[in-house]
Amino acid sequence: MTAVAESYATTPDLDTLAASRVEELPLATRFQLGAELTPIQRAFFDKHGFIVFAQVATAAEIDALDLAVRGIQDRWLAEGRKKVFGIPLFVGRDHEGQPFIQRFAFTSCFSDVLRDFVLDARFEPVRRLVGEDARVGHREKDGLVVNRNLNVPGTQYKSLGWHTDGLRDLFYLRQIGPQLNVGFHFDKTTKATGGLRILPGTHKQGIWKTLTHKPYFVDNTPDPAEIAVETMPGDLTVHDGRAWHRVEPSPFVGPESLRRTMYVPYLTDAYQPKDESSKTPPYHYLGMAARRVKRARFELRERLKARR
DSSP: OOBOOOOOOOOHHHHTSOGGGGGGSOTTOEEOOOSSOOHHHHHHHHHHSEEEESOOSOHHHHHHHHHHHHHHHHHHHHHTOOEETTEEOEEEEOTTSOEEEEEEOSGGGSOHHHHHHHTOGGGHHHHHHHOTTOEEOTTSTTOSEEEEEOOSTTOSOSOEEEEOTHHHHHHTTOOOOOOEEEEEEOSOBOGGGOEEEEOTTGGGOOHHHHHHSSOTTTOOOOOTTOEEOOBOTTOEEEEETTSOEEEEOOSSOSGGGOEEEEEEEEEOSOOOOOOTTOOOOHHHHHHHHHHHHHHHHHHHHHHHHHHO
């Protein structure tokens, strides 16, 4: 059964605990993000490979970010855009049957609002969690990714199977290095409504378990050792991409199933920016093929229904 510990009060006393007391904290602990990360915060992240900071963004900021994403969708759909800097878009249908981009890439390169937010000084302590030489990779990897998981007929992105982000480095024949995924959450998520699942501590596994512990992406079966990362609107999460993680689909259908998140990598390896001339990574072709098959099956079912 997925673990969900009782929430721990987000009080100043919590953040001043000694690092040696990390074993006392439940996995559902929510911290406050200050000017510096505290020893207990660093110890929690080092032990488990993830951490949650409560409501670092205001309701007004969430509305502005969502409006910017909607504007990007309008432009990209009007342009008939299929890829961004070589990264495919996931385009499905919304609850009204209209085209709906469910996974965006490099969004901060197309919106001042999004760029200014991810580069805001309030997140400087998170950058230093990676290292003094770390940078926000909003022009690298897949850039600032916006996910809009929606469970409706014709959806392209309601869940995501077990994986680590180390697979991307292996495709490029690079050594798997630290990569922190910093997530901004627009909606409330609980164990019951789906969302991010992580196997705590697996960010410290060896290369063999990184490759073989689970079949990548095709398996979305709950693991007895997983933790459901529960969030409130405006929360910030950080998880080490080397840990095994997945996205549980919402049990709801329609607008109430929508979960909106933004993720940006924090990196320490050689700077490798992308642009419109960048090639599509090989592993994305596998995903594109799988989505085409899924779309074809859905369209075939719809045609058969119409004939009845």
